[in-house]
Every structure is written in C-alpha cells, then in structure tokens.
Amino acid sequence: MSEPQAGIFVEGSTSHFFLEYKLIEGVSAAQLKDVLAKAVVLSDTGVNRVWSFGSDCWRSIAPAACPADLKPFAAIGEGKRVAPATQQGIFLWLHGDNHSANFDAAMAATTALASVAVLQLEKIGFLYKDSRDLSGFIDGTENPKGRGQQLVALIPEGEAGAGGSYVMSQQWVHNLASFHALSQSEQEGVIGRTKPDSIELEDELMPENSHVSRSDVKIDGVAQKLYRRSVPYGGVLEHGLYFLAFSCDIRRFDRILQSMFGVSGDGIYDHLTDFSTPVSGNYWFAPSAAELSAIGSL
Ligand code: HEM
Structure with missing residues (x-):
C-alpha cells in the first residue's frame, strides 16, 4: 500500500499557510529535483506539510510516475461567471496549531526553493468557530469519514501515482455584506443547509440553484465525492475561502465546477457564485509519501 502524505488527513488545525510558487523560466528538471529533494525533507515539530505539483512541473520531475489524467486547470464558465485559471508549478500547504512554527516553516521553504521558484500567491487561513466558512455555515458536513476519506482522496493501487491525490485549489473572495443582507432563510436557500446545525433542506424547500444542489453531482449513479479541506x-479588507479538495479522479472537479458555473447542460448556476468570486484556480498532484521522499532519484 502506497502511503499518502499524512498531512492531507490531519483535521482541525487552527492555522494554515497556502503557498503557490511559480517556476523560474529556464530551470532544468535536474535543478528542480535537486532543490526539491532538500526542501521536502525540511521538517518542524507540529507542522503538517503537503507538497503538490502542477502537471508540467510533475511531468518534468517524474515522467514515469505521472497519473494519467493530470492536467493544468482550465477556466470554466461563460461571460462574467467564470472560474479563472492561474496554474502555477508548486503548491505547499502547511498547517497545525502553532502559527509561529507554520510561519517559520513557510519562510524556510520559500528560501529553500528560491533558486527555482518564486512565491506567487500566499493565503493565511484559520479555523473559524466550529469549522465554519465566513458566511457562518459549517463547511465539511458531507465530507467522507474514516476509511472513506482515503477511498475518495487517493489514486488506487495499480495506477500510476497510486497513494497520491489529484488536488484542486481556488481562492474565493467573499462579498459578506451582500450575503449577510439576506435573511437567514434566504441564506439557507443559497447553501441548501440550515445555518445553526447544517441540516440539509427537505426536497420541497431545496432550491435547484443552492450550493448543495449544484455540488452534489452524480454521473451514471456515481456520486462525485471529494475530500474537502478548505478554510477561511x-x-x-479582503476575506473568503481558500477552497482545497483531494480526489482519486480529477474529472470530479471539472464536473462539479461545470455544474456550479452553469455549463453542465441545464443552464443553472450556483447561487453562491453571486456572493463569492474565485480569483485563482489550480490543479495539482500530491504524490505519495514514498514518491515525494524519492524525488531526487526519480
Ligand atoms: C465560496 C466557495 C465555497 C463555499 C463557501 C462552500 C461552502 C460549502 C458549504 C457550507 C457546504 C455544505 C456543508 C458541507 O457538506 O460541507 C458545501 C458543500 C459542498 N461543497 Fe462547497 N463551498 C464552496 C465552493 C465549492 C467548490 C468550488 C466545490 C467543488 C468544486 C465545492 C464542493 C462541495 C461539495 C462536493 C459539497 C457537498 C455536497 C453534498 O454532497 O451535499 N464547494 N460547501
């Protein structure tokens, strides 16, 4: 069994750093491997680290260990309602309960990568109340639990990239003033769940454009489940959700986004996109722990 990077599954951290790096032009695969081999072994007590890579970057590092469907993120949507693509090369997610240790780890990783990659986007995330989005709704209720998390998140044994995971990240900027101008029952109609305790609305009360209606996608009877790890x-001045999710199948992200952005065939878009806007979009591959630690010799 190929073990995943353990940090993917550690829940409840109060402090998060999301770091997206752009590769410096002209850097060779050999240079990249050499630098990464040193950077990925940096460790600090209490800091969970998950390293992921964009498709071009991972293909140049490990052409033989690249999962079949890995690809860059492409914009989804039409007109003004679009999830933009801002594909970068390296993604590091640091999290834990010690913000100082996370900060030190983020600085050390960025210094270690400096000759091959430049930090392009940095978001500092935090646990808000009892795992709520800043809208006030609990985020993660429908997430898989226990063993189901690994089944949903990891590429199965026997496939290229086994024990690794397809990853999607998106920075969403909220307009909380407009969301909070709605009554509580209108807000619940936008999400599709009750606000205090996250109970799914009954069928007759569930709007067809609620976030739950648009994100609970089934294809040929198979629920397109994700393991979501987003935090505010x-x-x-600026706030929102850093959406982060892991999947055994990259097509699930496309299908849910198409449904949310009104391009899945029925023309209905997710009402949530009237109150929050994605400003970044990336697909990554988080290799298994063994592949990550062998990066220098792949
Ligand atoms: C501003 C951005 C977003 C916010 C605030 C948000 C918030 C929420 C909330 C409050 C729920 C209900 C509770 C739960 O089951 O976790 C939920 C469910 C869900 N969200 Fe999001 N979400 C956002 C973006 C996305 C995106 C971009 C995707 C996927 C591409 C996504 C996929 C899902 C899925 C799969 C569910 C579970 C649906 C079900 O089976 O009931 N969400 N989200």
Whole structure:
C-alpha cells in the first residue's frame, strides 16, 4: 500500500499557510529535483506539510510516475461567471496549531526553493468557530469519514501515482455584506443547509440553484465525492475561502465546477457564485509519501 502524505488527513488545525510558487523560466528538471529533494525533507515539530505539483512541473520531475489524467486547470464558465485559471508549478500547504512554527516553516521553504521558484500567491487561513466558512455555515458536513476519506482522496493501487491525490485549489473572495443582507432563510436557500446545525433542506424547500444542489453531482449513479479541506483566509479588507479538495479522479472537479458555473447542460448556476468570486484556480498532484521522499532519484 502506497502511503499518502499524512498531512492531507490531519483535521482541525487552527492555522494554515497556502503557498503557490511559480517556476523560474529556464530551470532544468535536474535543478528542480535537486532543490526539491532538500526542501521536502525540511521538517518542524507540529507542522503538517503537503507538497503538490502542477502537471508540467510533475511531468518534468517524474515522467514515469505521472497519473494519467493530470492536467493544468482550465477556466470554466461563460461571460462574467467564470472560474479563472492561474496554474502555477508548486503548491505547499502547511498547517497545525502553532502559527509561529507554520510561519517559520513557510519562510524556510520559500528560501529553500528560491533558486527555482518564486512565491506567487500566499493565503493565511484559520479555523473559524466550529469549522465554519465566513458566511457562518459549517463547511465539511458531507465530507467522507474514516476509511472513506482515503477511498475518495487517493489514486488506487495499480495506477500510476497510486497513494497520491489529484488536488484542486481556488481562492474565493467573499462579498459578506451582500450575503449577510439576506435573511437567514434566504441564506439557507443559497447553501441548501440550515445555518445553526447544517441540516440539509427537505426536497420541497431545496432550491435547484443552492450550493448543495449544484455540488452534489452524480454521473451514471456515481456520486462525485471529494475530500474537502478548505478554510477561511484573510482579514477585514479582503476575506473568503481558500477552497482545497483531494480526489482519486480529477474529472470530479471539472464536473462539479461545470455544474456550479452553469455549463453542465441545464443552464443553472450556483447561487453562491453571486456572493463569492474565485480569483485563482489550480490543479495539482500530491504524490505519495514514498514518491515525494524519492524525488531526487526519480
Ligand atoms: C465560496 C466557495 C465555497 C463555499 C463557501 C462552500 C461552502 C460549502 C458549504 C457550507 C457546504 C455544505 C456543508 C458541507 O457538506 O460541507 C458545501 C458543500 C459542498 N461543497 Fe462547497 N463551498 C464552496 C465552493 C465549492 C467548490 C468550488 C466545490 C467543488 C468544486 C465545492 C464542493 C462541495 C461539495 C462536493 C459539497 C457537498 C455536497 C453534498 O454532497 O451535499 N464547494 N460547501
């Protein structure tokens, strides 16, 4: 059994750093491997680290160990309602309960990568109340539990990239003033769940454009489940959700986004996109723990 990077499954961290790096032009695969081999072994007590790579980057590092469907993120949607693509090369997610240790780890990793990659996007995330999004709704209720998490998140044994995971990340910027101008029952109609305790609305009360209606996608009877690890980020001036999810199948992300952005055939879009806007979009591959630690010799 190929063990995954353990940090994917550690839940409840109060402090998060999401770091997206752009590769410096002209860097060779050999240079990249050499630098990464040193960077990925840096460790600090209490800091969970998950390393992931964009498709071009991972293909150049490990052409033989690349999962079949890995691809860059492409924009989804039409007109003004679009999930944009901002594909970068390396993604590091650091999390734990010690913000100082996370900060030190983020600085050390960025210094270690400096000759091959430049930090392009940084979001500092935090646990808000009892795992709520800043809208006030609990995020993660329908996430798989126990063994189901690995089944949903990891590429199965026997396939290229086994024990690794397809990853999607998106920075969403919230307009909380407009969301909070709605009554509580209108807000619940936008999400599709009750606000205090996250109970799914009954069928007759569930709007067809609620977030639950648009994200609970089935294809040929198979629920397109994800293991979501999003947390809120930001402060008073700008805030939102850093959406982060892991999947055994990259097509699930496309299908849910198509449904949310009104391009899955029925023309209905997710009402949530009237109150929050994605400003980044990336697909990554998080290799298994063994592949990650062998990066220098792949
Ligand atoms: C502003 C951005 C977003 C916010 C605030 C948000 C928030 C939520 C909330 C509150 C729930 C209900 C509770 C739960 O089951 O976790 C939920 C469910 C869900 N969300 Fe999101 N979400 C966002 C974006 C996305 C995106 C981009 C995707 C996937 C591409 C997604 C996929 C899902 C899925 C699969 C569910 C479970 C649906 C079900 O089976 O009931 N969400 N989200």
